[in-house]
Amino acid sequence: MLKNKVVTHTNFKRLVSIVMLLIAFGLLMQACSPDEEPINLNPNAGPSFIDIENDGYVIQLSAVPVKPPLVGTWRIYNGENGRFEDIHDPRTLFYGEPGETYTIGWEVSHGDAYEAASITVSFKPLIPIIIEPKASVDTLKNNVSAYLKAEAPKYGATGKWEVINGDGRIENADNFKAEFIGKEKSEYKLRWTLSYGSKAVFQEVDFVTDVLNAYAGPDQLDIKNEKGAEDKYFTLEAYLPAGATAEWEVVKNANLATVYGKNNPNSLIKGVADSLYTLKWKVVLDAYTSVDSVDIRFRGKWGMFKDSRDNQTYKYAEINGLEWMAENFNYAADPGNGSWYYGHAYRSIIEEGFPLETKEDRKKYGRLYSYFAARDYAPEGWRLPTPQEYGDLIVSQGGTLYAKDKLVEGGPTGFDLGYPGYLEFSSSSDPAFRNVFREQDKTGIYWTNTYVESNGSSVVLYITLNGASVDPVVLPANFYALPVRYVREIQD
Secondary structure: OHHHHHHHHHHHHHHHHHHHHHHHHHHHHHHOOOOOOOOOOOOOOOOOEEEEOOOOOEEEOOOOOOOOOOEEEEEEEEOOOOEEOOOOOOOOEEEOOOOOEEEEEEEEEEOOEEEEEEEEEEEOOOOOOEEEOOOOOOEEOOOOEEEEEEOOOOOOOEEEEEEEEOOOEEEOOOOOEEEEEOOOOOEEEEEEEEEEOOEEEEEEEEEEEOOOOOEOOOOEEEEOOOOOOOOEEEEOOOEOOOOOEEEEEEEEOHHHOEEOOOOOOOOEEEEOEOOEEEEEEEEEEOOEEEEEEEEEEEOOOOEEEEOOOOOOEEEEEEEOOEEEEOOOOOOOOOEOOOEEOOOOOOOEEEOOOOOOOOHHHHHHHOOEEOHHHHHHOOOOOOEOOOHHHHHHHHHHOOOOOOOHHHHEOOOOOOOOEOOOOEEEOOOOOOOOOOEEEEOOOOEEEEEOOOOEOOOOEEEEEEEEOOOOOEEEEEEEHHHEEEOOOOEEEOOO
């Protein structure tokens, strides 16, 4: 009985040992199971960003996030002065600088193991551009200063103007719009620099200064305001050089004009119709002073035209749908051969009146023209009227018996026909058949555009001081020099 118990105990101990070995083997086999998968790092840095330009030079990255226990980290492999807001955030903000190209990596690690994926991030460079003065301008014409203008800095950049060469200065140098002031007849080099972070890029411009010449603007002799308005207004068009001061002064008809901004180059001026105003524009810049003048005139009864060939001015009136010169023409067209002043011609005598000697008399009476000179020397845009246009003009004023008082000087139309007389070549009124000046202050005979080649005749407008009418008549054109009133279509 005792023997069987001993055997049983021994068997139990063996059984326990076998079980323990089996458990240990099972654990060992489990630890070495061929079905366990290794950890996959597989980094994905997202897309690249090329030629970015925005405020702060920043982009938001877009890497694929990782799950613990993996760790993601951003790093810069190439490029200067870049930074991440959070190196472990797959969607962090990345800041760079203009003109830089960065290679950055999204590294995924676990313990000692890591893998990386890289992308490219590039930012557009700074491009400074000078608008004024233009690089093609070699000389600051009529000036010793200049308004500077560059393209305005963008996306957080700053700009600055500098004088690199020459004795000059810049006011408001930190603004893309600045003012340069220099010396007369001097060479200069200016630089406009854009800066951001560690980057600074510039453009330069070279020029030579001129002498200071004031500019009061172009003459305005026919300013149209609302019809019927007693007060007339115009905005002056002078130029104020950079860094200069200036002042307006009315020197002709000052009692009839008001300049609202004496120091403003574009001041408003108030005046009345048909009065000519002369204004002086005095400019002072450091040690330099210059003065220019401008003539201003508001249209009332008359418009005003300036002949660019000699700068003489002529009043004109709008009548019956056309613009008619209201003064006799006075341009020196082929003088002595095609046009003459009354009393001045080779082998001539004066039958009535006096020779025109003064500037005032010559302006009042005008010159006397051969038909061909009258036809060929009209100012640009003007022409001789047709007989039909003269006829329509007379009809519009009541016909030949009633039109005269409306068309002569002082009449309501403003046409202001006068009696300048005429020149008759080889006149039969002179025994020696000399050239004769006749009918001054008695008769006005005005050319039309007609000329008949077969007999050399022309239709003219005929008016006399003592006559009651104004009429078209026919003359042998080759024997006369007559005054001229040109016409043109109404100008917008």
